[in-house]
Amino acid sequence: QVQLVESGGGVVQPGGSLRLSCTASGFRFSDFGMHWVRQAPGKGLEWVTFIRYDGRITYYADSAKGRFTISRDNSKNTVYLQMNSLKTADTAAYYCAKDPKWLSGLMESWGQGTLVIVSS
Amino acid sequence: DIQMTQSPSSLSASVGDRVTITCRASQGVGNYLAWYQHKPGEIPRLLIFAASTLQSGVPSRFSGSGSGTEFTLTISSLQPDDVAVYYCQQYKSAPYAFAQGTNLEIK
Numbered sequence: 001q002v003q004l005v006e007s008g009g010g011v012v013q014p015g016g017s018l019r020l021s022c023t024a025s026g027f028r029f030s031d032f033g034m035h036w037v038r039q040a041p042g043k044g045l046e047w048v049t050f051i052r053y054d055g056r057i058t059y060y061a062d063s064a065k066g067r068f069t070i071s072r073d074n075s076k077n078t079v080y081l082q083m084n085s086l087k088t089a090d091t092a093a094y095y096c097a098k099d100p101k102w103l104s105g106l107m108e109s110w111g112q113g114t115l116v117i118v119s120s
Numbered sequence: 121d122i123q124m125t126q127s128p129s130s131l132s133a134s135v136g137d138r139v140t141i142t143c144r145a146s147q148g149v150g151n152y153l154a155w156y157q158h159k160p161g162e163i164p165r166l167l168i169f170a171a172s173t174l175q176s177g178v179p180s181r182f183s184g185s186g187s188g189t190e191f192t193l194t195i196s197s198l199q200p201d202d203v204a205v206y207y208c209q210q211y212k213s214a215p216y217a218f219a220q221g222t223n224l225e226i227k
Contacts, residue, residue, distance in 0.1 A: 035216075037164075044221040045156070045164060045207050050214060059214035062121070094165065105211025106154055108175070110163040 002026045004096050009114030012086055016118070018024055020081040023095030030074040032053075033099035033108050036081050038092035038116075048094070051079060053102040063089075086118045088106040122146055122210050124219035134227045140193040141222045143208035148188045152212035155184055155193045158221075159204040167206075169191065200226055 008020040023033070025071050036048040050059045051069040069082040079096055093115050097107035123146040134138050143153065151171040158164040166175045166186040171191055181196045195202055205221045 020179065030188060034192065043160065044205070045209075045218045046219060047209070047216045059216075061215045075146075097164075105152065105214070105216045106169055107156075107164070108166050110165075 002097060004109060004111030006111045006114035007092065009094065009116045011117045011119060013022075013120050014086060014088060014118055016086050017082070017084045018086065018093055018116060020083070020114055020116070021080075022079045024077045024079070024098070029077040029100070031102065033088060033101065034070075034072065034079040035099060036079075037069060037095045037097055037107065038090075038109075039095070039113075040089070040092040046092075049081065050099070050105070052104075054099075057060045063077050083116070085118065086116075086119050090116060091118045092116060096110045121215055122149060122217055124208055124211065124217045124221050126206075126208055126219040128203045128222060129177050130184055130223040130225070132227045133198050135197045135198055137180065139202075139224065140196050141193045141206055141208075141224075143186075143191040143193070143219055145191075147190045149210040149212040151187050152210055153184075153186065154209045154211060155182075156206065156207045156209065156218075157202075157204045164190060164207075169211075188207055198224075198226070 002030045003025045051070045069084045095113045095114040098109040100108040135157045153171045155168040172184045209218045
């Protein structure tokens, strides 16, 4: 059974940094791509970033380019989202999600999410 | 980048009604179109991929159709458990954009 557990959320000041983690279990982590998706309060889902199974291909939404970095450690079954230069607009619940393939663009399993609040 | 839009943004219907939500892409995405259901207090759930293929475990009252730039999600007989926000998403190319969502309520 696929399980994804996010951690690392919290309150941070504008301009600050935060690193989110998502630890996976129940499947062969190193075979699958992983996504981060966020939902700001009262807003819809926003795809943020993707990393291929081997870490060699990454994609970002325009809102994340240059500020966020996705990475993964297949030995720890964990995907990370390093967020720098945070803005109030980055306040959201951040979900990690499993791609059903090494790269399809779909999100077939989701974690419970971790809340990031950017506020002074 | 491909932009996604949905209509309507909100919808109220009665139990047993047939409900249709429309999704449009700013350029052709073939059949690389997915639908997700997000119930209040729960995590999002993949309902349909490849425009019309039901994910395992999804009730057969849900169906999807379309290709290219116009797609529809249909619930053949609305149930109380279907109250949720529904999103379409293109996965033809990154960035893998979602549309703004349709908030479905029971009358």
